[in-house]
Amino acid sequence: MKAIKKLILGSAIATLAMSSTALADTTLNALFMSQAAYSEDDIKSMTDKFEAANPGVKVSLEFVPYEALHDKIVAAAGAGDDGYDVVLFDVIWPAEFATRGFLTDVTSRIPADYTDKVFDGAWTTVEYGGKRYGMPWILDTKYLFYNEEMLNEAGISSPPKTWSELADQARQIKAKGLVEYPLVWSWSQSEAMICDFTTLTAANDGAFFNEGQPAFTEGGAKTAVEFMKATLDEGLTNPASREYFEEDVRRVFSNGEAAFALNWTYMNALANDPAESKVAGKVKVAPAPGVEGKSVASSVNGSMGLGIPSNSPHADEAWAYISYITQKDIQDDYAKLSLPIWKASYSEPKVIEGQEDLIAAAKESISVMYPRPLVPSYTEVSDILQKNIHEVLLGQTGVDEALDAAAARVERIR
Amino acid sequence: MFGRRRKQEKWILLAPAILVLALITLTPLANTFWLSFTDTRISALPTPVRFIGLENYIYAFTDPEFRDSIYRTLYFTIVSVGLEGILGVAVAVLLNQKFRGQLILRALIILPWAVPTIVNAVAWRLIYHPDYGALNSLLFQLGFISDYRSWIGDPSTAMNMVILADVWKNFPLVAYVALAALQTVPGDLNKAAAIEGAGPWKRFWSITLPWIAGPLMVVMVLRTIEAFRVFDIIYVMTGGGPADSTKTASFFVYQEYFNYLRSGSGASYAVLVAGISAVLILFYYSNAKRQASGATA
Amino acid sequence: MPEQHILSVDNLQKKYGDVQVLKDINVSMEPGEFLVLVGPSGCGKSTLLSCISGLTEVSSGAIQIGGKDCTHAEPANRDIAMVFQSYALFPNMSVERNIGFGLEVRKVADAEKKKKVADVADLLKIEHLLHRRPAELSGGQRQRVAMGRALVRDPKLFLFDEPLSNLDAKLRVTMRTEIKRIHQATGASIVYVTHDQIEAMTLATRIVVLKDGVIQQIGTPHEIYNTPVNAFVADFMGSPSMNLMSGTATPDEGRIRLEIPTPQGAPIELVDTTTAPEVFPNGPTEVLIGLRPEAMTDQKLNNGQNLQTANCLLEVVEPAGADTYAVVHLGGTEAIARLSADAPVQAGEMSPITFDLSKISYFDVTSGNRL
Known part of the structure; x- marks a missing residue:
């Protein structure tokens, strides 16, 4: 009897103790x-x-x-x-x-x-x-990071205000032999690429949808894709960009292998940290450029x-x-x-x-942050755009062909 | 009368096991099958479910991207399993010889197969890296390429590089089965063939290979079924890219379920992929039956 | 003339590590001979055959086949064919393809190949089996297919490695006759390995007796049987084997007196008038006396001088149909006498045994060699 009583008492206390901690600790x-x-x-x-x-x-x-x-x-x-x-x-x-x-x-x-x-x-x-x-x-949002030292060596005193200016500066840097590919991006077939695409679309005053219909086959969005492809063709953009994510962009830039890079806020601290970067201290940041007559700066939300x-x-x-x-x-x-x-x-x-x-x-x-389409089927839209734009960047199809195919596929979304 | 009772007994004793199996396998199977005929979505809110008949399947069949992915999957399966077979048998023949260190080598050969698929995929991704990968380094130092290049970022090579990683991981299985079969070949057969004038190649083709064909066929068909459903190695290595060049049929199942939250259509793709696998299983089963009935002593 | 030998083995040695498996093998063979290699397990006969075939490398020595030096030649280039104990038929091929395999490898034209296979199948009476697989054949049929495969290429030399060992006794006898018939029909040169000395005696034109890698004797069956060169050959060949009894031989005026001790006390005394007494130059000698069972009988033959009779205790009597065998304890061994089928004898009796000494053999007690 005594043993049983002790046992019951003991387990009662234990249960209380456990439940009280359960009540107290979430x-x-x-x-x-x-x-x-x-x-x-x-x-x-x-x-x-x-x-x-x-x-x-x-x-x-x-x-x-x-x-x-x-x-x-x-x-x-x-x-x-x-x-x-x-x-x-x-x-x-x-x-x-x-x-x-x-x-x-x-x-x-x-x-x-x-x-x-x-x-x-x-x-x-x-x-x-x-x-x-x-x-x-x-x-x-994504900012334009640039290697000030490289720009100075090429005779450039201030960062570009428009995308065409950026392309010019890249050409100058390349011509001077300072770096083989002045531009590096995160253009793997992923959301990262769509962010860059959105930035450029925003700069060119383009749109994804217009009243529910695909609007990216023309106008600013089309210009954006053309720009992306052109920089590859000209040898301004590192071709490996088509496999890169943001971390790869940071690594390449921090290694001094690029003059310009588009990346998120976090890269600023790391690219200037001597423990993480070879170009610490030379990195400056500016808003992503705009397009003359259309925008002053561009950014993706x-x-x-x-x-x-x-x-x-x-x-x-x-x-x-x-x-x-x-x-x-x-x-x-x-x-x-x-x-x-x-x-x-x-x-x-x-x-x-x-x-x-x-x-x-x-x-x-921040004041010009541009949203990607706020639709429930966004993931599918993005996947379609990713695949088709990637085909353009890989040189498998032309810009018109790809965007038209994307629009057609978007219309088939269930 | 004794036989009748034994038969009933048999079923009664098996009943619990059959019940469990049915619950685990048949219920999800039936559920998926049912789902594929609806437009169910993944949602925390109550949403009406409509029965839409074959609409999901028609969509799949009329989707050129899905058709392309089937071709890609077949390409992956045929090339990957083919290479595994050739490499596996070649290695088995090598390991069947007597040489110093033979036993150690036999033990080591299983290592690639023991590596988890994901680990294997990540490791090969690093090897293929366009900037600092070991493959680029090796080929560059040997003078085969003049510049570092992209392997899994190039649509013309991506699928083949993934196949390479998959073959490396899986050929030991084929090698082991082939080796076990090779060790049952009676020594006299090779002697007789040698005396008849057959060289090593002819002996291999006419005698050794037919002898090990039985078990070899089993492992090849198992590999074929697995290869057709491939997903994890591709997901980790390339995510289906570049430009969808490594997107296999299983990707559609994954996409529809997780990315687009359409469980109904996801189920239809799953049924299609499983259906083709079932055809392969039937092929294996009938072939195995034929082997068993016509088997030599 | 050496050029005429179809097979010539000179000073062949074979070692596996430190173990010498074949020592100083010298044997040659004329075309059309049936040479049987016989000996107990482990004597090296299969190894010798393997060396001749080229499947095993020799340690030293030379092999010539058909006049060509083939010591290091590949089996395929020796123009030989081999029939294995396990038949070694290819399980995935039909009988027709099995037989024609050697021709297939040598890229013989289809029509010619088909004809040759058909001819051989006809000779071996297996034409009705050409489309079957080996798994569907009986043991005897498989044996014929194996022989067919060997015959179809018409090689210089045929090698048989214990081909009848896997067959039951009755089938063995039938197939033995088959092989003999084929040998006579084709005149092929055959080297044949067996552990069964009856096969050796019945099939061979010449026998090679091996023991522990050393050739004991090469000779015709008759020679081997009647004049074995040592006690081992005497004991091994013949069934039942030759009786080897210890006794004393004393040369005496052109004859030899023999004394064979018996367990009963009084030795048996015999006189051998057929052997020259110079065989025993040193007077009375301890010697092994070899007599075949058929030399110890109970019949009185009209041969006069060589028949002597002595009474012996018959310990065991075994009626065997055509004869009766009696075990007699003589010369420290259990000698077997072959009596006639209806000899009125019983075990435990003393009975007169007639000794025919015309084919007696003497062997040195220590070395076992023939004197």
Whole structure:
């Protein structure tokens, strides 16, 4: 009898102890991206601060390459309670995720005064159908990075303001024998290529769709593709670009093997870091050029936001985490690899310090951020464009042929 | 009467196992099959499901890109399995000889097959890298190429380079089966052929190869079925590019499900790919039956 | 003349590492001969055949086939054909293709090949089997196909490696006769390996007896049987084998007195008038006396001097149909006497045994060599 009593008492206490910890300690599963923007260390550091300020909530971080992000979010949507509580999603996905109910509508959670304090371009990242599905967190676009030393050696004193000027400068640099291929891009058959294409389309005042119909077979979009192909033909663009992602672009540029490169914010700090780059100190950044008569600068909206999957059982804690790491103070602290979403941050000394030209460029670029089509079937549209534009870049088809084929295929989307 | 009871007993005892198997294999199979006739989408919201009959299949058959991918898949299968067969048998013949270190070499040969597919794909990607890959380095130093070049970024070579990586990984399986079969060849057969005047090549063609044809056929057909469904090595190495030149039929299944969230049409592609595999399995089965009935002692 | 030998083996040695498998083999053969290599397991007969065929490299020595030096020639270039114990038929080919394989390799024209195969099939009575696979044939049929494959190319030399060992006893006898018939019909030169001395005796024109890699004796079956060169050959050849009894031989005025001890005490005394007494120059000598069972019988033959009778204790009596065999303990060995079928004898009896000493053999007690 005595032994049984002890046993019952013991297990009761143990159960209480376990359940109390279960009640007190929530673990959030958070999905992040492992390249570009904030580094893994940055994110871990932000998370530690959050955990310190919120005892009882732990965050388990998972980092995947950008290319795997979409699939993981979709797959986890069916995982019930065991899915993610916080996910990082790209600006091109809210349409798709909202129509399928993958993300929780958090419009009511966002304080009203935030709307004016955050850039419009950042809000586009999380909005669809008049509702908001997360907080913008990474405000990003591609800038024109250039090797100042190479430009000076070629007799060029200031970065190009238009794309044709850029081509001229590239020709000069190549003629001087300073580098074989002055231009390097991320033109593998992937979303990265579409970002570059979008930048050029925006510069040429082109459009993807016009009232639901494909508009990229002519006008600015067509000019964009022609430009891309021309730089390859002329030997200005490194032909290996057709296999490259952003990390390859950074590597080639940091090795001193290119004069110009289009890349995200994060490259600025790394290209100027002597431990990561051979050209540290020589790297300058400017907004991506415009086109005479059409634009002053061009940029693609490559922002990302943090959202709560609709099947998460810890929506409140998840929102607490998201609010914490998206707040202005945190963003200002980590502004080296990714710029803040808050307008006021761009006047903060600690944000500006050490990256003055980036901030200056950012002010211009952010104001002209151009979105990719905000349609639920965007992934398919992008795949079609990727394949056809890649064929052009590989010299397999002509520009008209390819864009017409893309338009025809887009019309067949179910 | 005794026989009747035994038969019933047999079924009763097998019933639990059959039930489990049915649940695990038949249910998803039937579910996928049903899905393929609908326009179901992946969604967290309740969406109406419409029965659309053969619409998914018609779409697939009229899609030139899908047709191209079938041709590509057949190319991959035939070339890859063919090379595995030739290389595997050649290596097996080599390993069947007596030489120093023969046993060590036999053990080492299995290593490529033991490497996980993803690891293999990543490693070969590095070897093929246009800027610092080992292949470029080797060919350049040997003087075969004058400049470093792109291998899996060039549509004319990408598929072949992927095939190379796949053959390297899979030929040991063929080699092992062939080696085991070679060791059953009676020594007298080769002696008799030698006396009749047959040289090593003729002996191999007329006697050795027919002798090992049975087990060799089994492993070749298994490889064919696997090769037709190839996905992971291509996904990791090229993602289907460049310009879709390495996109095989299984990609459509993946795309429709994960990228475009259309589970109905994804199911139809899955059924099509599985269907062609089933044809291959039937071919294997009937061939194996024929081998067994007409087998020599 | 050496040029006429169809096969000539000179000073052949074969070593595997430190083990000498064949020592100083010297043998030659005329065209049309049937040379049988016989000996117990491990004597080297198969190795010798393998060397002649070229499937095994010799360590030293020379082999000439049809006048050509073939010591290091490839088997295919020696103009030989071989029939294996396991038949070695190609399982994936029809009988017709099996037989014609050698012609196929030599790229003989189809019509000619078909005719030659048909002729051989006819000779071996297997024409009705031409389209079958080896798996569908019986053992005897497979044997014929193997021989057909050898015959069709009409080579200089045929090599047979224990071809009848896989057949049952009755079939073996039939096939033995077949082989003899074919040999007579074609006049082929055959080298034949067997461990069965009956096959050797019945088939051979000459026999080579091997032991431990050394040739013991080369001779016609008659020579081997009647005048074996040592105790081993005497014991090995003939069935039942020659009785080797220890005894004493004393030369005495042109004759030889023999004393063979018996377990009963009193030795048997015989007189040999056929052998010259000079065989024993040193007076009474311990010697092995060799007598075949048929030399110890119970019949009185009209041969006079060479027949002597002695009483012996018959320990075991074995009726064997045409004869009766009796085991008699003589000279430290169990000698076998061949008595007539209806001899009125019983085991355990003393019975008169007649000794015919006309074909007696003497062997040195230590070396076993013939005296």
